[in-house]
Amino acid sequence: MSNSINRRIILASRPNGAPVAENFRLVTEPVPGPGEGQVVLRTIWLSLAPYMFWRMRDEKSYAAPVAVGDVMVGATVGEVVASRHADFAPGDLALGGGGWQEFAALDGASLRKVDPAWGPTSLSLNVLGGNGLTAYAGLLDIGKPKPGETVVVAAASGGVGSLVGQIARIKGARAIGIAGGAEKCAFVRDELGFDACLDHRSPSFAADLAAACPNGIDVYFENVGGAVWEAVLPLLNDFARIPVCGLIAQYAATEAPPGPNRVPEVMRAILTKRLTLRGFISSDYAAMYDAFFANALAWVRDGKLRYREDITEGLENAPQALLSMLSGKNFGKVLVRVGPES
Amino acid sequence: MSNSINRRIILASRPNGAPVAENFRLVTEPVPGPGEGQVVLRTIWLSLAPYMFWRMRDEKSYAAPVAVGDVMVGATVGEVVASRHADFAPGDLALGGGGWQEFAALDGASLRKVDPAWGPTSLSLNVLGGNGLTAYAGLLDIGKPKPGETVVVAAASGGVGSLVGQIARIKGARAIGIAGGAEKCAFVRDELGFDACLDHRSPSFAADLAAACPNGIDVYFENVGGAVWEAVLPLLNDFARIPVCGLIAQYAATEAPPGPNRVPEVMRAILTKRLTLRGFISSDYAAMYDAFFANALAWVRDGKLRYREDITEGLENAPQALLSMLSGKNFGKVLVRVGPES
Numbered sequence: 167m168s169n170s171i172n173r174r175i176i177l178a179s180r181p182n183g184a185p186v187a188e189n190f191r192l193v194t195e196p197v198p199g200p201g202e203g204q205v206v207l208r209t210i211w212l213s214l215a216p217y218m219f220w221r222m223r224d225e226k227s228y229a230a231p232v233a234v235g236d237v238m239v240g241a242t243v244g245e246v247v248a249s250r251h252a253d254f255a256p257g258d259l260a261l262g263g264g265g266w267q268e269f270a271a272l273d274g275a276s277l278r279k280v281d282p283a284w285g286p287t288s289l290s291l292n293v294l295g296g297n298g299l300t301a302y303a304g305l306l307d308i309g310k311p312k313p314g315e316t317v318v319v320a321a322a323s324g325g326v327g328s329l330v331g332q333i334a335r336i337k338g339a340r341a342i343g344i345a346g347g348a349e350k351c352a353f354v355r356d357e358l359g360f361d362a363c364l365d366h367r368s369p370s371f372a373a374d375l376a377a378a379c380p381n382g383i384d385v386y387f388e389n390v391g392g393a394v395w396e397a398v399l400p401l402l403n404d405f406a407r408i409p410v411c412g413l414i415a416q417y418a419a420t421e422a423p424p425g426p427n428r429v430p431e432v433m434r435a436i437l438t439k440r441l442t443l444r445g446f447i448s449s450d451y452a453a454m455y456d457a458f459f460a461n462a463l464a465w466v467r468d469g470k471l472r473y474r475e476d477i478t479e480g481l482e483n484a485p486q487a488l489l490s491m492l493s494g495k496n497f498g499k500v501l502v503r504v505g506p507e508s
Numbered sequence: 509m510s511n512s513i514n515r516r517i518i519l520a521s522r523p524n525g526a527p528v529a530e531n532f533r534l535v536t537e538p539v540p541g542p543g544e545g546q547v548v549l550r551t552i553w554l555s556l557a558p559y560m561f562w563r564m565r566d567e568k569s570y571a572a573p574v575a576v577g578d579v580m581v582g583a584t585v586g587e588v589v590a591s592r593h594a595d596f597a598p599g600d601l602a603l604g605g606g607g608w609q610e611f612a613a614l615d616g617a618s619l620r621k622v623d624p625a626w627g628p629t630s631l632s633l634n635v636l637g638g639n640g641l642t643a644y645a646g647l648l649d650i651g652k653p654k655p656g657e658t659v660v661v662a663a664a665s666g667g668v669g670s671l672v673g674q675i676a677r678i679k680g681a682r683a684i685g686i687a688g689g690a691e692k693c694a695f696v697r698d699e700l701g702f703d704a705c706l707d708h709r710s711p712s713f714a715a716d717l718a719a720a721c722p723n724g725i726d727v728y729f730e731n732v733g734g735a736v737w738e739a740v741l742p743l744l745n746d747f748a749r750i751p752v753c754g755l756i757a758q759y760a761a762t763e764a765p766p767g768p769n770r771v772p773e774v775m776r777a778i779l780t781k782r783l784t785l786r787g788f789i790s791s792d793y794a795a796m797y798d799a800f801f802a803n804a805l806a807w808v809r810d811g812k813l814r815y816r817e818d819i820t821e822g823l824e825n826a827p828q829a830l831l832s833m834l835s836g837k838n839f840g841k842v843l844v845r846v847g848p849e850s
Contacts, residue, residue, distance in 0.1 A: 220780070228746070228780050391775050404570070410779045416772045425767015429774055430758045433733050437752045437787040438562070438570050445779040 172197045173481055174267035177232045181222055183420040184492065189222060190238070190485040198271040200250045205274045207244035209264050209504040212481070213291035214240065214488050215325070216414045217447075228447055238266035238484075241296055243280055243287050245508055253279070257508075261290045266484055268504060284463060287507065292325060292499045293473050294462055296448050301329035302458040303451035304409035305387060306337075308444045313338030315384035318375075318401075320394050322363055323350040323474070325499035326411060330387045331360045332471050339385070342378050344394055346494050353497070358472055372397045382406075390415040396428065399435055410445040414492065474498030514539045515823055516609035519574045523564055525762040526834065531564060532580070532827040540613040542592045547616045549586035551606050551846040554823070555633035556582065556830050557667070558756045559789075570789055580608035580826075583638055585622055585629050587850055595621070599850075603632045608826050610846060626805060629849065634667060634841045635815050636804055638790050643671035644800040645793035646751035647729060648679075650786045655680030657726035660717070662736050664705055665692040665816070667841035668753060672729045673702045674813050681727070684720050686736055688836050695839070700814055714739045724748075730785075732757040738770065741777055752787040756834065816840030 171194050178191035200206045221232045221239055232239055242264030246254045251274025254260060259280035264270035280290045292298065311317050317334035321327040322343025331341035331354070343354040343363035354363035362378040364371060375397055382403035388395060392415030402408075435441060451458075465471035476498040478487040484502045491500045513536050520533035542548045563574045563581055574581055584606030588596045593616025596602065601622040606612035622632045634640065653659050659676035663669040664685025673683035673696070685696040685705035696705035704720040706713060717739055724745035730737060734757030744750075777783060793800075807813035818840040820829040826844045833842045 228782070388775070391772055395775065396771070410775060413772070413775055413779055416776065419772060422768030422770055422773060425769050426764030427767050427770050428764055429738070429770045430733055430755070430761060431764060432771055432774065433730070433737065433752060433755055434758065435787075436785055437755055440570070440787040440789065440792060442784065442786040443778055444784040445782040447782065450782060 170197055171195075172267055172269045174237045174265075175481060175484055176237050177222060177234050179234060180224055180231075181219075185219060185222055185489060187485050187489065192482055197269045200248045200271050203251050203274055204249075204271050205246050205251050205254045205260065205277060206248040206269055206271050207242065207260055207262055207264050207277070208247045209242045209244045209268055209270065209481075210259075210507055211243045211288045211291055212240050212264070212266060212484060212502040212504050213242070213296065214484065214491055214500040214502060215296070216412050216492065218488060219492055239263060240265050241291055242270065242504070243290050244270070244505075249274070251275075259287055261295060266481065268481060285466065288475060288501055289466065289473075291501060292475065293329060293466055293471055294459060297325040297499060298329055298462045299451060299455060299458050300411060300448040301326050301333060301387075302462065303448060303454050304411050304446055305330050305333050305385070307451065307454070308409035308442070308446060309334075309385040309387060309407050311337050311339035311385050314340070316340045316342060316379050316381055317385040317387065318342045318344065318379065318383050318398060319387040319389065320344040320366070321389040321412070321414065322354045322358075322360065323497055324389070327387070327389055328354070328358055328473060328498070329471065332358055332465075334385070335359060335361075336465065336470055342375075342383075344375070344390075350497060353474065357474070366394055366397075376401055385409075387411060388413070392416055399432065402435065402439055402441060404439045406439060406441050408441060408443045410443055411447075414494070476500045478502045480504070512539055513537075514609055514611045516579045516607075517823060517826055518579050519564060519576050521576060522566055522573075523561075527561060527564055527831060529827050529831065534824055539611045542590045542613055545593050545616055546591075546613050547588050547593050547596045547602065547619060548590040549584065549602055549604055549606050549612050549614055549619070550589045551584045551586045551610055551612065551823075552601075552849060553585045553630045553633055554582050554606070554608060554826060554844040554846050555584070555638065556826065556833055556842040556844060557638070558754050558834065560830060561834055581605060582607050583633055584612065584846070585632050586612070586847075591616070593617075601629055603637060608823065610823060627808065630817060630843055631808065631815075633843060634817065635671060635808055635813055636801060639667040639841060640671055640804045640813075641793060641797060641800050642753060642790040643668050643675060643729075644804065645790060645796050646753050646788055647672050647675050647727070649793065649796070650751035650784070650788060651676075651727040651729060651749050653679050653681035653727050656682070658682045658684060658721050658723055659727040659729065660684045660686065660721065660725050660740060661729040661731065662686040662708070663731040663754070663756065664696045664700075664702065665839055666731070669729070669731055670696070670700055670815060670840070671813065674700055674807075676727070677701060677703075678807065678812055684717075684725075686717070686732075692839060695816065699816070708736055708739075718743055727751075729753060730755070734758055741774065744777065744781055744783060746781050748781065748783050750783060750785045752785055753789075756836070818842045820844045822846070 246258040260277040262277040351363040391413035588600040604619040693705040733755030
C-alpha cells in the first residue's frame with residue numbers, strides 16, 4: 167500500500183431538495199485490512215451516477231439510503247492490494263462497490279475481475295459495466311426496437327443515453343437523441359452517429375422533436391422525466407415501449423409541481439395507445455450480464471460503440487462532480503480519478 | 509323477418525363532457541338485405557360498455573369515432589334472418605358488431621356462431637365474450653398473478669372486474685375488489701368469492717385498502733383511474749404489474765383536474781418499484797381467444813365463474829342505460845334486451 171491513510175467522503179447530512187456541498191464531508195481513517203474472504207481494493211476510478219442522489223435521501227427507493235456518517239456508495243475499479251480470497255491476488259484489477267474512498271475492504275464474491283486486455287480500465291464502469299448493462303438490458307428487454315422503428319432517448323450525451331442510441335442503431339432502428347445545448351447535440355449526432363439530436367432547451371423543442379420523428383416514436387428510453395416526458399407523450403405510437411431508467415429532471419423536487427394534474431392524461435395515453443411503461447435497474451438484469459458483456463466488448467472493438475468520459479481529478483472533488491451532473495453540466499460518463507492506474 | 513322496420517339509435521351530437529340523452533336519437537329505416545357475403549342479424553342482446561363513450565367523442569383513440577348521424581356501435585348476439593354467406597343459415601345464433609339497432613347487415617366473416625348448448629345466449633357478450641377475454645387476457649398476459657399474490661381490481665362488481673377477481677382466485681391468488689357501496693361489496697365478497705371488497709366511497713377507503721392488503725399489491729387491474737389509482741399507488745409492491753383496461757372515473761372530464769401535477773410521483777414509483785403498466789384492449793388478444801373460450805366455458809359449467817347481468821328492456825332505453833353505467837349505477841354486466849330469443 168502506498169500509504170496508510172484512507173481518505174473517504176461520507177454523507178454528512180441529508181439534502182433538502184437539491185444536494186449541496188455541505189451534505190458531504192472528507193474524513194480520514196486507517197486503511198482497512200481484509201477480513202476472511204475479503205479483498206482490499208485501492209480505488210483507481212469511481213463512477214458517479216444519478217441514483218446516488220436517491221441514496222442520499224431517507225426515502226423508500228430500490229435500495230436502502232446511505233446512513234448519515236457512512237461512506238457514499240458507488241461502483242469502482244481498483245487494484246487489489248491485499249487479499250484473503252482465493253480468486254484474487256495483489257496486482258489484480260477488479261470492479262466492485264468500493265464507494266467514495268481510496269481503499270475498500272470488499273467481499274471477494276462481490277467483485278468481478280477486470281482484464282487489462284479489454285482496454286482502458288475505466289470502461290468497466292462505463293460501456294463494459296453498469297452503464298452498458300443498463301442501456302443494453304433496458305433497450306433490448308423492455309424497448310425491443312425493431313428495424314426501422316424510431317427510438318428516442320433523453321440525456322443522449324450521458325453515460326447511459328449515449329449507449330442506448332448506438333445500440334438502437336446497431337439493431338437497425340432510427341436513434342433520436344435529446345440533450346441540453348448545441349455542443350452536446352452535435353456530439354451525439356456527429357460523433358455517436360445518432361440520426362438526429364434535439365436541444366430540449368430550445369423554445370421550439372416540441373416542434374423539433376415532432377419533425378425529427380415523422381413516423382412517431384416506438385421506443386422512448388426515459389432518463390429524465392418532467393417536461394421532456396410530457397413532450398414525448400403525444401408522439402408515441404400505438405404499442406410504444408417506455409423503459410423507465412431515470413428521472414434526473416425530477417431529482418431535486420421537494421414537492422409535486424403545480425397543476426393541472428396530468429396523471430389522467432398519461433393513463434389515458436397508456437390505455438388508448440396500449441403503451442408499456444416499465445421501470446428497471448441494471449441489477450435486475452444480472453442474468454443478462456454475460457450476453458451483454460460479450461456483445462459490448464465486440465462492439466467497442468469494432469468501433470460501433472463510442473463513448474465520452476467526463477473526468478474529475480481527485481476524490482475530494484467528487485461532491486462537486488455529482489452536483490454538476492445533477493444539474494446537467496456533465497458531458498459524457500462521469501468518472502472520478504481517485505488514484506493512479508498502478 | 510317479423511317486421512320490415514329497423515329501429516336504430518344514432519349519435520345525434522357529440523357530448524361535451526358527460527354524455528346526455530340528447531346526444532342520441534331513435535330513427536327508423538327499412539330492414540336491410542344482405543349484400544354478397546353478408547348476413548342479416550336480428551338483435552337479441554346488445555352489450556353496453558364504457559368504451560362507447562370514447563367512440564362518441566371526436567378524439568384519437570384506439571378506434572375511429574362514430575360519425576354524427578351513424579348508428580352507435582356495439583357488440584350484439586342475434587338470430588340470422590337472411591344469409592348470403594355459406595357458414596350461416598336462418599335460425600343460427602351469432603355474435604357480431606351489430607350496433608344499437610334491431611337488424612344489422614354484417615359480413616359473415618366478422619361473425620362468430622353461438623351454440624345454444626353453451627347456456628344463455630347473453631353469455632356470449634359477457635363471460636364467454638369480450639368481457640371474458642378482456643379479463644382473461646389482461647390478467648394472465650399482463651398481470652401474471654402467482655399463487656399467493658394479491659390482485660386488486662376496481663369496478664369489481666362490473667362485467668370485467670367481476671371476472672378478473674374470480675380468475676385470479678382460480679390461479680391461486682388473493683382477490684381484493686373495489687366497488688361503490690355496501691350492496692355491491694357484499695355481492696363481490698359473498699357471491700363472487702373475492703377475499704375482500706372495499707367501498708371506494710368510504711372516507712376510510714385508503715386505510716381499508718391498506719388493511720386488506722397486508723402484503724402489498726402485486727397486480728392492480730386498472731378499470732377506473734382517478735382517485736382509486738392514486739390510493740393504490742403507495743401499496744404496490746416492487747415488480748407489480750398494472751394492466752390498464754379502463755378509466756371510467758375519468759371519462760367525462762373535459763379538462764385536467766387541478767394540481768399538483770402527480771405525474772412525477774407516478775413516474776418515480778414506476779422507476780423505484782420497477783412497475784409495469786400496460787394498456788390493452790381485448791381485440792389485441794384475438795390469438796388468445798380459443799384458449800380463453802375453452803377455459804371460460806369449463807369454469808362457467810363448474811360454477812367457478814359466476815356473473816351478474818344488469819338488464820335493460822328495449823332498444824329505446826339503451827341511452828339511459830349507458831349514462832347510468834358511466835355514472836357507476838349499474839350492478840353487473842350491462843345488457844339491453846332488444847328482441848326475443850327466437
